[in-house]
Amino acid sequence: MTTTDTAPPSDLRRVAATVAARIETVMRTDLETALADSDPLLVEVLHYTLFNGGKRIRPLLTVLCSRCCGRDDETLYLLATAFEYLHVATLVHDDVIDNAEKRRGQATVAARYGMPAAILVGDWLHARSMHLIGQLAGAEGLKIFCHATASMVNGEFEQLRAIGDSNATQQQYFKVIRQKTGNLIASTCAIGALFAGATTTQRQALATYGDHLGAAFQVVDDLLDFLGDPRTTGKKTGNDFIEGKITLPVLFALSTANAVDRQAIEKLIRGDRTQPEAYNRLHALIEGQNGFNTAAGTAQQLVASAINALAIFSETAQGQENVVLLKELAGYVLARNK
């Protein structure tokens, strides 16, 4: 957040681009198979939502984690595709839930094709991702995957419950983001490892890496909702506040503010959150408590923990360059600006 150098290191950039291109090729072939004789509108909506400049970070994680554990073949890219399908299914349903008009600067599926199409396409992607995981990672992989999905739903419910609640705690916040983001990223990494026939230690290390990385990713996302540049992120700032989500910068500000400022923040949370002035006031109060920097520090700590979890790979010669890439990717999460 504080650096202006937001580009990932060139090695990571090159590998990420190569993997993304390969994933997109595999995805197109898989869609062709899965969508034979399907309704043209279903085909159109799936392509619209799957090929819109996504960074393919989840499949990249699966690929790097499998490579770390010694497997890299054609099937790996199909397995990795399942995580992009699930991710996109989640986004499409989230946009219905949030009534969102835009995603990455373009109309959401719900806005462009209507709510029924969005719900159905999410369900289709959901089923296809489960199918691929079941075929390629077996019952054990599917168990991890479905557990992560169920946990994500539970995280959403806990988040709904905490909406507009100025008594929400940091503990609740971390529990929600672990469930909403951490578990899914952890499953992405763990299933990559499982696919490669990793040892339990390797698999657990990569799951821990993913868990911390996912949490860091979410903290940065919450920061971008205050500090991001809409021209870069493709979305307006202040959405979380308007929706009543109490994110980490707010929680830090609440925890250090004096009684007067604390009451002022609580009043803003309970008041009319759609007023730009309310948002600006909150922004200033968080800044006054150094809440943004504290949250950025938390993201740094989470990334450090993620990298630390990879220590067990340091003595393995095999796939060492992939371990380096995973570390670089974790660092990039901190620097991202969209």
Added chain:
Amino acid sequence: MTTTDTAPPSDLRRVAATVAARIETVMRTDLETALADSDPLLVEVLHYTLFNGGKRIRPLLTVLCSRCCGRDDETLYLLATAFEYLHVATLVHDDVIDNAEKRRGQATVAARYGMPAAILVGDWLHARSMHLIGQLAGAEGLKIFCHATASMVNGEFEQLRAIGDSNATQQQYFKVIRQKTGNLIASTCAIGALFAGATTTQRQALATYGDHLGAAFQVVDDLLDFLGDPRTTGKKTGNDFIEGKITLPVLFALSTANAVDRQAIEKLIRGDRTQPEAYNRLHALIEGQNGFNTAAGTAQQLVASAINALAIFSETAQGQENVVLLKELAGYVLARNK
């Protein structure tokens, strides 16, 4: 539709009640395991939507099909539960898509708990059903299951495309109901057979039975939308017409009407379908073309084909009573009034 004796035969009724009770016990235990440490609202919504007097016909089919092929143990009931989860997930998402207020006479999840809860609970049930199928019916079972889900979504898209289209054909209608209902019921039966280690012939026979049964079920559903008693069905008549769905009685009427009546029907379909008079007019025009009786005849034929598919079991002593129950269940589809 034409009989007043709507009760299933007593043997079927007894077995259906026993299986339903067993399914509900297994479901409660499974939910307890799966929902440990979950948000109380998620738990509440799941119980609200799963325990509301559902007839548990899908799990009953899985159980009877597995028994026909020689397997009946505790695990079977957990496998069968997956089909109820998927079914309910579909209903919950359908009710969001259709903006439905009531289901079986009580408020839908979306109406009672809001649209976000409905989408999320559908996703949770979806994931849990896939998990159970993957664990208990293996990659092959999951493949059939996910294919049926994807096909259902495709059927919904084809149906959306045909909304208010008075040029829709019977062929399109049957394609849609096969995808929306037939495939899922077929997969329910086929996976029961697969679970029991059935021969390919047995599995195919049961899938064909399910396919025809599902289609018959849908035709009867479409008839009930015109002829059902709201006090029994728990929903108003005429919903399909208001939503612009061109169902079989309408298609039959269109195919036999003279030019004047045909134009009258087309005008009603393209006009303001929310007017009670428009619905009453359409009802009379279909009646005048004998469209309801012709559709009921189609349902009878489909049920006969379903029963016919079971002929291969006639020389197997094993599980013969379950074959009889499957036949009775198919007959009951014709007589049902809700």
